[in-house]
Amino acid sequence: MNTSANPRLTVKLIGVGGAGGNIIQQLQATDLAALPSMIADTNPRALDQWTHPVKVLLGEGRTRGLGSGGDPELGRQAAEDACAAIAEFCKDADLIFVVTGLGGGTGCGAAPVIARIAREANCLALCLATLPFEFEGARRRDQARTGLRDLRLASDAVICLPNQRMTAIFDQNTPVVDAFKLANNLLAQGVRGIWQMLTRPGLVNVDFAYLYSVVRGKNAESAFASAEAFGELRARDVVEKLIGSPLLEEGQLLTQSTDLLVSLVGGADMTIADVNKVMEQLQRRAEHSNIIMGAAIDEAFEGRLCLTVIAARQVSEPAVGIPQPRGTRPATASKTDEFETNFFEAPAPTRGSSRYVAPAPETTPEAAADFLQRQSGRPRKAGAKPKQQTLNLEIVSKGRFEKSEPTIHRGEDLDVPTYVRRGVALN
């Protein structure tokens, strides 16, 4: 299979640390195997267990044959030591995926350095990271948080997957091994989804600039999910599946998102009605976000529909070090009330003709941005409330349970009268 359908874009993968290595190893079994990839870890024994051909041992002299021992500083130094090898790998790539699990020493310490090196080699660095489970303890959580911040500073974009969010998928008896495997699987799916989105020749193209504009600066809250559906009703099912995904917190993150990147891949039989249906449903869910969509055709997807979504939510603290120029989010700004935006937008750039300017300039730009965000957040929240549910073809009024939480039991809505669900005719 042609690795990059878009000839101008060379994509490479780097897995950092144990989790990153596992993900890259897993991707070897898929069609992404053809992408040039590399595993970098501080632990030589872990490196040995992966059969992947390109492996770099970080900090050979420092760790004395052991791993980083959960020390990000050691991980950082180790990555600096291996700077040359990494830069060599990054040479003549356009886009580098840095895949890692935050929490340990290598993920938190080495991944930001590697992202930086990738950027220095004139690549765009896109990081995908998992955050630890809650049971992994406070130390790893704090380390992951610091690591995430470093990663944000060092790379062009970060998409993170809090593992804890996945506990919703597991039942009580899931073995721990499977839990981590599933986390890695999801991240691998994410890499795949994004790669497909960027490289497939599209009906409606999405390129890296779009991706960049969606995830940049809001990375802490970026979430992704993908879903696939078959059959007649795939256009409806695929959105339902996506919204049911715990990664989007049952669709809540969609509603709260400010920017949404949607990629739809289908076979040659994908109709405009399919695309229309999917987008219509998504727009209804995320009526306040700036939606960017891409659609692509792949013969392998005959009769299937694969939907990948990256949802970004404005976070209350703007990413440190990444300037947020005015007008980065024109779509949302224009949606806010005229008065509210003028209040802040007016004074700073052009001190208009009026002498009685509102006293806003006294605040620091950060505080003002923060306040503006909160202001624009409020109407969005209010607007998100009367969320429209998907309409069934057969409309059965649920009477007094219309507004309460539906009672779903094995996929059946028990609020609908039993005789209707069982199709008992009353004559």
Added chain:
Amino acid sequence: MFSSSPIIAGLDIGTSKICAVIGELTDQGGLNIIGLGQCRSRGVRKGEIVNPSAAAEDIRNAIVEAEQTADAEVRSVYLGVTGAHMRGFNNRGFHPVPSDDREITEEDVQDAIRNAKAINLSSENRVVHLIRQHFLIDGQEGISNPVGMFGARVEVDVHVVHGNFNRLQNSIRAVRGLQLDVEDIVFSGLASALALLTNQQKEMGSLVIDLGSGSTEYVVYADGIIKHTGVLAVGGDHVSNDLAYGLKIPLGRAEQVKIDHGSALCDESCQGQTLKLSNEFGVAEKTVNLEHLRRIMSLRLEEIFELIAQELDTAGMLTYLREGIFLCGGGARIPGIERLAAQVFGLPVAIGSATCVSGLKSALNQPEFATAIGLARYGSFQARKRHSEKNSIGTHFKKTLSQMFGR
């Protein structure tokens, strides 16, 4: 003196009515029901508060009525909680016995229980009950008190009931807002079982189904311990709603028709019969088919029982139920409900009545008060436990009680 005969209040915030029961401890250690208050509930859906101000007002009315009949003042209540968010499951904790002689001490037992408590719940969930079932020593089952026995490994089975913290807080908040203390929260189904079942029935194996209007709770007792609990957020409200939808009548009318003409069974006798419904001025305005009414009802009720039977079947519980099934809650008043349940489960079914307490006869054999009475009974256990702790006598008694509830 007030403190010498402490009163215990149970408060059940139901979907159709709020019920408060006041009991006092007798000298023999039993519970005597002295007061009862109830009020139509307006702020509750599916067992959970959706309109706090309306609910608070109704709770106040129910408590005031109970206070008047009992001639006592309620300061704190035992609060019943339910809702679709509540779940029960069994968990096992183990502890290796470290001492040389392998004698199991109280500390070992406590450690085993502590390990059983380490449950991986998501952050928004809280444990409501942790009920000790029985112990295992080196894999040997059925030990009720292992202290003093010998073994290398103590294991304990517990039944955990948990629920969403925020949603539990809603009802606690509503009660606290009325300047009443919440002594403890108790899963409603568990309270109903406490009210209805005698020790023998718990020993033989019984299923209690509380057919409320917003939700249906079920609890399985066998070998004297709780084996299984569950909630189904379907109840009498759904029956009314189905009728309103199917017969095309307003909800309030559907409710009344259900009470006046409803039945859990749809037999030949109602075939072809019709009912004339009149409006509030006595003018006939609509005719409904009695057969349709009963068919809609019977399908819904049958489904509720089937869902419970399915769940208990997958949990392997149906074989334990040698004593049969006990129904309570407003739904137990539906004519023919026992026969329907007996058809679905294939087990003897009876309407439960609160046999383990004395007092107001009018309250005790009414199935809809079971939860509130059970709450008061739960309170009486707690009060006695506290009492014996204070006097530091009867430690054995205390132990058996704490064993029952593991709290």
